[in-house]
Amino acid sequence: MYIGFLMIKRTIAISQSFTVVLTHDDSFWMRIAIDMAKEGSTPFGAVLVDEEGQYVAECNTTKLNGPTAHAEMNVIQKMNQLDFDRTEDLTLYTTVEPCPMCMGAIIWAGIGTVKYGLSIEEVSAYCHQIMIKAEDLVAKSWRDIKVIGGLEKQKCNELWP
Numbered sequence: 001m002y003i004g005f006l007m008i009k010r011t012i013a014i015s016q017s018f019t020v021v022l023t024h025d026d027s028f029w030m031r032i033a034i035d036m037a038k039e040g041s042t043p044f045g046a047v048l049v050d051e052e053g054q055y056v057a058e059c060n061t062t063k064l065n066g067p068t069a070h071a072e073m074n075v076i077q078k079m080n081q082l083d084f085d086r087t088e089d090l091t092l093y094t095t096v097e098p099c100p101m102c103m104g105a106i107i108w109a110g111i112g113t114v115k116y117g118l119s120i121e122e123v124s125a126y127c128h129q130i131m132i133k134a135e136d137l138v139a140k141s142w143r144d145i146k147v148i149g150g151l152e153k154q155k156c157n158e159l160w161p
C-alpha cells in the first residue's frame, strides 16, 4: 500500500516535469514575438505555436515586401513549416491585435486561438489603424476563435518610439 502510494507520487512528479519541458507559458511566447519585433526593427512580431511547442516566428516586413507583409500574414505564409494536424489547436501570439486583413487570414486558416499585447485602439495612438476589433471579425464569421488581449502589454508598448 505504502509503496503503491510512493509510485503514484513519483509518476505525477515525472509527468509534471515532462509538461514543463514541452509547453511554455504565454509570456515565454510573447517574449519571442517581442524579440521578433526587435529583430525586424518594427513594433510588430508574431509567433504561431502548436500544442507540442513547435513554432514559426516572423516580423512585419511591410517596408521590404509590400503592404500585406504584416507579421501575422508572414507567419501564416510559413504555417506549413509546422507539422500539425489540426489548425484549431494552434495559437498565434502577436505584439499587436491583428488588423482586419490579418484577422481575416487567421479566420481562413482556422487558427484556434489568438493572444496579443496592445489593442488596435492603443496602437492607433502611434500609427494608422483600421478600427475594427479582431473579436468583431470573429463574431461575423463561422469560426469560434478565442481572442485574448493585454499580454506583456508594457513590453509591447516599449517597442514603440
Ligand SMILES: [Zn+2]
Binding pocket: 070, 071, 072, 098, 099, 100, 101, 102, 103
Ligand atoms: Zn495586419
